[in-house]
Amino acid sequence: MRVIDHESQQTLNTGAHPVDIPFLLTRGYNRLCFILFGPAMDTDPSANWMQEAELADLRHDLLRFVRLQLRDDAAMAEDIVQEALVAAYTNRDKFSGRAQVKTWVFSILRNKIVDYFRTNSRRPEQSLTRDDGSEAEINELFDDKGHWNKGLQPKKWGDPESSLENQQFWEIFEICLNGMNEATARVFGMRELLGLETAEICQQLDMSENNCWVVLHRARAKLRLCLEHKWIGAESC
Amino acid sequence: MLSCKDATKLVSQKQDAQLSLMQRISLRLHLMMCSGCKNYERQIDVIHKACRRISGSDD
Numbered sequence: 001m002r003v004i005d006h007e008s009q010q011t012l013n014t015g016a017h018p019v020d021i022p023f024l025l026t027r028g029y030n031r032l033c034f035i036l037f038g039p040a041m042d043t044d045p046s047a048n049w050m051q052e053a054e055l056a057d058l059r060h061d062l063l064r065f066v067r068l069q070l071r072d073d074a075a076m077a078e079d080i081v082q083e084a085l086v087a088a089y090t091n092r093d094k095f096s097g098r099a100q101v102k103t104w105v106f107s108i109l110r111n112k113i114v115d116y117f118r119t120n121s122r123r124p125e126q127s128l129t130r131d132d133g134s135e136a137e138i139n140e141l142f143d144d145k146g147h148w149n150k151g152l153q154p155k156k157w158g159d160p161e162s163s164l165e166n167q168q169f170w171e172i173f174e175i176c177l178n179g180m181n182e183a184t185a186r187v188f189g190m191r192e193l194l195g196l197e198t199a200e201i202c203q204q205l206d207m208s209e210n211n212c213w214v215v216l217h218r219a220r221a222k223l224r225l226c227l228e229h230k231w232i233g234a235e236s237c
Numbered sequence: 238m239l240s241c242k243d244a245t246k247l248v249s250q251k252q253d254a255q256l257s258l259m260q261r262i263s264l265r266l267h268l269m270m271c272s273g274c275k276n277y278e279r280q281i282d283v284i285h286k287a288c289r290r291i292s293g294s295d296d
């Protein structure tokens with residue numbers, strides 16, 4: 001039986017057949033696909049919804065976004081992505097195009113992650129400002145006067161736009177992001193992935209704004225170094 | 238004269254906060270003369286763009 005289709009949308013809203021969303025979510029991805037693409041797919045007049053391949057792509061992107069921030073909590077990541085997709089599907093008539101669906105789902109996820117960080121008392125175990133060894137790694141790039149050591153100046157990368165279209169770049173980028181320690185990744189993710197202001201990050205993580213900038217600088221410097229080692233090597237192959 | 242090490246700090250801080258006029262001028266002068274730091278700035282920008290794309294907010 002198809003529980004969420006266009007006709008039953010009304011009965012769903014009047015509460016005649018309340019749909020147990022948490023129950024549906026426990027049934028996993030196959031179940032989700034069935035709900036979203038069930039047998040009545042071709043009678044669905046909603047032109048704004050996605051084909052299966054598009055949905056799989058979007059889901060992959062959403063999972064990457066969430067996993068990079070929740071890290072070891074893979075089950076939680078799956079759950080909130082699924083919830084967001086089901087929510088998008090039930091609201092599909094409100095969107096005027098797929099780009100809007102995507103923007104909407106991402107903003108839902110952003111809020112969910114912010115909430116998760118806010119309410120989850122489990123903080124990264126490492127101290128937020130403790131040096132993870134990257135300080136020395138970064139210092140080695142410079143001489144006593146603070147100028148780039150010979151041969152260690154940042155190289156010119158290829159055209160940034162084409163890097164961002166390159167599958168291998170993304171694989172390396174994810175490896176490098178995952179290589180950050182949890183505490184650094186939390187601050188970096190809140191800033192660069194969730195787009196929070198440093199003032200808000202400091203407040204949530206109980207650190208000074210100055211410390212926040214130090215951590216962000218270290219995170220970027222280390223990420224850049226990782227990309228330069230792995231990506232430039234790969235690019236020139 | 239700004240060192241490269243200080244310049245990279247300012248390049249990062251520029252993403253998160255408004256730099257003072259003095260910091261902006263000295264950074265700009267440094268970047269005009271130093272290709273290493275100029276490349277550094279471009280790379281930090283690639284990282285920023287990549288993160289925006291991961292967050293679904295690039296378009």
Ligand SMILES: [Zn+2]
Nearest residue numbers: 241244271274
């Ligand atoms: Zn320089």
